[in-house]
Every structure is written in C-alpha cells, then in structure tokens.
C-alpha cells in the first residue's frame with residue numbers, strides 16, 4: 001500500500017520512494033492544477049509592457065539606444081506603475097484602472113516632448129536628440145509623468161487639465177526625477193496652472209492631509225467637482241491656494 005499523497009510530497013518526492021502508478025497520476029494532476037491556477041493568476045493581474053524605438057537611424061533614436069535603451073525603459077515603466085499604485089493607494093486590481101498593455105514608442109513624428117494616449121506613450125526622438133543634460137534622468141522623470149496619465153482618473157474627463165497635469169508632475173516630484181528648472185514651493189500664479197506649479201501645491205495639500213492626492217484621484221473616477229477640496233480639506237481651493245502662497249511668502 002502506498003502512502004496517501006499530500007501536498008508535501010510534491011516538494012519532497014524523495015521521501016516517498018514507493019509511489020505506485022495510481023499515486024503518481026494523482027500527484028501529476030495536483031501539479032497540473034497548481035500550475036494552471038498560477039498561470040491564470042498571472043494572466044489576470046499582469047500588465048504587459050512593450051518598448052519600440054521607431055526612430056532607429058535618426059540622431060534621437062541612436063542616442064536613445066546608447067544612453068537609455070529598451071531594457072532600462074521597460075524597467076522604468078514597471079517601477080513607475082508600482083510607484084503610482086502606491087501613491088494612489090490602490091492595493092488591489094479592483095481599485096485600479098483596467099489596463100492590460102502599455103506601449104512606449106520613441107517617435108520621429110512628434111515635435112513636443114511626450115504624450116500619453118490610448119495606453120500608449122510617445123516620446124519625441126527630436127527632444128532626445130537635442131536634450132542638453134542628464135538625458136537618462138530626464139526621460140525617467142518624463143516616463144513617471146506619462147505613466148501617471150495611463151493610471152490616473154480624470155473626472156471622465158471633466159477635471160481641469162491643469163489638475164490632471166499637476167497630479168502627473170506630483171508623482172514625478174515624489175519619484176525624485178525632477179528637472180532643475182521647476183518652480184520651487186510657493187511658485188506660480190494659479191492653483192490650476194498645471195505641471196510643476198500645481199504639483200508643488202498638491203504636495204503642500206498632501207502635507208495638510210496624508211493621502212489627499214490618492215483620495216482626490218479616487219473621487220476623479222466619477223467626475224469632477226471643486227467641492228472635493230472642501231470635502232477633503234475643509235476649505236475652497238482658492239482659499240487653500242491663498243494659504244499656500246502666504247505660507248511661502250510669495
């Protein structure tokens with residue numbers, strides 16, 4: 001008589017030297033079941049990332065391959081995603097936007113810096129070619145910004161553009177990959193000016209209420225209301241902006 005097969009025997013088969021045909025079949029079925037379950041889990045939760053240099057042979061395409069590369073860019077996309085989910089405090093798949101695949105392209109047909117649309121990120125090869133400074137650091141920061149656009153809610157899509165850009169740059173600020181030309185804390189003239197100005201303001205608001213940006217983003221899933229600031233911080237956004245400017249004396 002063979003011993004009954006238990007899960008331990010899958011990991012330590014040497015301790016069951018007299019397995020007969022029947023129990024071997026049973027353990028194979030268990031292994032098959034475990035492997036299929038694992039594959040199913042991976043299929044459900046994994047995001048696929050692709051990086052394509054469409055500018056090969058151009059100055060920007062060559063510089064991308066030399067100073068950044070496909071492998072590093074892909075690592076940044078993965079790391080930025082984890083970072084963004086942490087900032088947004090989205091612990092489970094159900095809290096997050098449903099995105100199966102994110103594609104990064106280095107392109108020759110765009111004269112700006114970069115943009116995100118339809119789960120694609122396009123970075124200008126021309127910008128890469130002409131950037132004077134630490135290119136790898138700059139592109140890393142840009143990828144944190146663009147990746148935020150992939151994962152953030154935008155009020156369907158009624159949130160002010162400056163707020164959407166401010167949240168993307170808030171993530172970039174928290175990642176540490178910000179360029180030297182950014183305004184300092186207290187800089188700018190309007191709360192929804194966008195980019196670095198709004199990012200610095202959001203950072204101040206985050207200091208007033210830990211998790212503010214995550215809670216604001218959660219509300220933006222279902223629309224936008226200026227009242228979100230009152231709900232979360234007890235004051236209208238214009239008052240918060242005035243407090244912020246007064247805090248930094250400008």
Ligand SMILES: [Zn+2]
Pocket residue numbers: 145146149165168
């Ligand atoms: Zn943006």
